[in-house]
Amino acid sequence: MEQARQMLQHHFGYDTFRQGQAQIIEQTLRGQSSLCVMPTGGGKSICYQIPALMLEGLTIVISPLISLMQDQVEALRTANIPAAYINSTLTAQEVDETMQLARAGYLKLLYIAPERLESTTFLQALSYLSVPLLAVDEAHCISQWGHDFRPSYRSIHKLFTLWPQKPTVLALTATATPTVCDDIRQLLAIDEQATVMTGFSRENLALSVLIGENKERYVKNYVQQNKQEVGIIYAATRKAVDAIYDVLSRSGEAVAKYHAGLSESLRMAEQERFLKDEARIMVATNAFGMGIDKSNVRFVLHYQMPRNMESYYQEAGRAGRDGLPSACILLYASGDVQTQRFLIEQSQDEARITQELAKLQTMVDYCHTEGCLQNAILAYFGEVEEEPCGRCSNCIDGRAVTDVTEDAQKVLACVVRMGQKFGKTMVAQVLIGSKNQKIAEFGFARLSTYGILKGQYASKDVSNFIEFLIAEGLLAVKHGTFPTIYVSAEGKEVLLGNRQVMRKEAVTVKKLVDNDPLFEHLRVLRKEIADEEKVPPFVVFSDKTLRDLCDKRPTVL
Numbered sequence: 001m002e003q004a005r006q007m008l009q010h011h012f013g014y015d016t017f018r019q020g021q022a023q024i025i026e027q028t029l030r031g032q033s034s035l036c037v038m039p040t041g042g043g044k045s046i047c048y049q050i051p052a053l054m055l056e057g058l059t060i061v062i063s064p065l066i067s068l069m070q071d072q073v074e075a076l077r078t079a080n081i082p083a084a085y086i087n088s089t090l091t092a093q094e095v096d097e098t099m100q101l102a103r104a105g106y107l108k109l110l111y112i113a114p115e116r117l118e119s120t121t122f123l124q125a126l127s128y129l130s131v132p133l134l135a136v137d138e139a140h141c142i143s144q145w146g147h148d149f150r151p152s153y154r155s156i157h158k159l160f161t162l163w164p165q166k167p168t169v170l171a172l173t174a175t176a177t178p179t180v181c182d183d184i185r186q187l188l189a190i191d192e193q194a195t196v197m198t199g200f201s202r203e204n205l206a207l208s209v210l211i212g213e214n215k216e217r218y219v220k221n222y223v224q225q226n227k228q229e230v231g232i233i234y235a236a237t238r239k240a241v242d243a244i245y246d247v248l249s250r251s252g253e254a255v256a257k258y259h260a261g262l263s264e265s266l267r268m269a270e271q272e273r274f275l276k277d278e279a280r281i282m283v284a285t286n287a288f289g290m291g292i293d294k295s296n297v298r299f300v301l302h303y304q305m306p307r308n309m310e311s312y313y314q315e316a317g318r319a320g321r322d323g324l325p326s327a328c329i330l331l332y333a334s335g336d337v338q339t340q341r342f343l344i345e346q347s348q349d350e351a352r353i354t355q356e357l358a359k360l361q362t363m364v365d366y367c368h369t370e371g372c373l374q375n376a377i378l379a380y381f382g383e384v385e386e387e388p389c390g391r392c393s394n395c396i397d398g399r400a401v402t403d404v405t406e407d408a409q410k411v412l413a414c415v416v417r418m419g420q421k422f423g424k425t426m427v428a429q430v431l432i433g434s435k436n437q438k439i440a441e442f443g444f445a446r447l448s449t450y451g452i453l454k455g456q457y458a459s460k461d462v463s464n465f466i467e468f469l470i471a472e473g474l475l476a477v478k479h480g481t482f483p484t485i486y487v488s489a490e491g492k493e494v495l496l497g498n499r500q501v502m503r504k505e506a507v508t509v510k511k512l513v514d515n516d517p518l519f520e521h522l523r524v525l526r527k528e529i530a531d532e533e534k535v536p537p538f539v540v541f542s543d544k545t546l547r548d549l550c551d552k553r554p555t556v557l
């Protein structure tokens with residue numbers, strides 16, 4: 001390891017390894033295949049570049065993006081490390097020349113696009129080389145559960161038997177969900193214990209989630225107030241990207257845009273403008289950014305919530321790669337959940353839809369967390385939580401914490417009374433006493449929880465409140481064609497009066513008077529909970545239709 005440290009100094013000019021780097025390098029040098037999970041900007045490249053320098057032979061790096069390879073090879077050459085790439089930008093002759101250099105032992109690292117592995121001729125050419133290490137960058141591309149599945153990544157296993165000795169494998173990714181990690185390990189034959197996951201905490205990032213902002217105004221103001229700063233604005237759809245782009249360019253900002261609806265050449269030109277600081281702001285869909293190493297991004301603003309935490313943290317993590325304080329702002333609106341749901345439901349694969357919807361729910365929960373946002377992310381990625389960061393919008397938030405137990409009880413009681421088989425929107429409509437025809441059809445207007453929050457909350461605030469209760473684990477979501485909500489065991493404790501619910505409140509809570517009907521509702525409900533003989537209210541009624549139930553019990557709640 002002493003030698004590895006000298007390499008770090010000599011070639012890269014850094015004195016110490018970052019968390020996790022030394023362990024990965026040590027395992028790799030020992031011939032142990034490993035999975036390295038570090039957030040974007042965490043320093044994954046060095047984990048294979050240093051072993052490549054120290055090992056006899058040529059390290060092959062599988063990398064999904066041409067621009068990514070080019071940047072890395074350029075950087076390596078600047079650091080006096082002989083490296084090259086092979087991808088579709090090279091002519092046949094250039095490929096030959098590169099292979100000759102490799103065969104002659106002039107190269108230490110060779111980056112290849114995964115599609116190359118589909119060619120038998122190319123594999124044969126590779127088989128003449130001596131390859132001690134195979135680095136698989138952006139390894140989540142191998143998993144169909146990852147957010148960037150690339151079928152050609154599945155060809156990587158062909159390299160396992162190409163040489164007399166199987167190379168050591170080092171898989172690297174910023175995606176740390178258990179499913180994806182399992183998939184990567186299984187497909188690349190990596191032991192579970194050989195996983196090194198670290199560094200998800202980014203001390204220079206201040207995370208914010210802002211609910212209920214006027215987004216357009218917010219973005220315009222933010223961009224104006226931070227005149228000198230370079231930033232990325234992510235939106236969920238092409239249409240939204242175009243709209244934000246128009247608003248900002250009309251107000252005279254130097255903006256670029258990027259989405260899959262633009263031609264390849266235009267996308268490249270826009271990216272260049274941003275990378276060269278000719279455009280200060282990039283407005284883009286999630287198509288933009290993989291492998292972009294632009295160090296001076298001071299803010300990443302999400303105009304719409306992304307579909308999962310991995311995407312969010314990967315995109316947000318593009319801020320502050322230089323280690324300087326940077327902002328990651330997420331503008332949340334409950335309508336955006338519908339947009340994402342719609343996008344997810346475009347898939348043909350039922351199992352995948354269910355899984356993606358569950359991940360979307362986790363993202364929504366994150367937006368409604370009351371605790372430290374940085375810690376919520378660490379917890380999600382399975383890392384040990386630290387002291388509250390003191391930088392995120394929740395940590396610096398001056399809003400008072402309010403006791404919302406009674407409002408929570410109203411919502412939970414209503415969910416129970418509706419049979420625990422309806423979605424958020426329907427529950428919200430009943431709570432505010434909507435005259436919607438469906439509600440009349442189901443007989444919900446006869447429930448006494450009908451309209452129980454009327455006049456107290458606006459309809460959108462009820463939705464937000466329900467989402468908050470889900471985030472707090474008091475309501476749970478059952479996914480299916482229509483996601484439905486039900487009262488969790490913790491939620492039951494709230495109904496029983498054994499547990500308080502506290503919320504950082506934007507809306508004012510109406511205090512109940514002694515004769516509020518809620519108390520009677522709760523009395524009846526608690527009696528039922530205590531009395532096991534009666535219809536258990538905490539199961540989803542499957543054998544009776546709800547109308548049935550309402551007919552039989554018209555006066556209770």
Ligand code: ADP
Nearest residue numbers: 014016017018038039040041042043044045046
């Ligand atoms: P990743 O692939 O994980 O997104 P990179 O490998 O591109 O991240 O590294 C991000 C930045 O961190 C690069 O500018 C790199 O030079 C820098 N870096 C990597 N390791 C160290 C280290 N030990 N000390 C300081 N900077 C480092």
Ligand code: MG
Nearest residue numbers: 044045137291
């Ligand atoms: Mg990388």
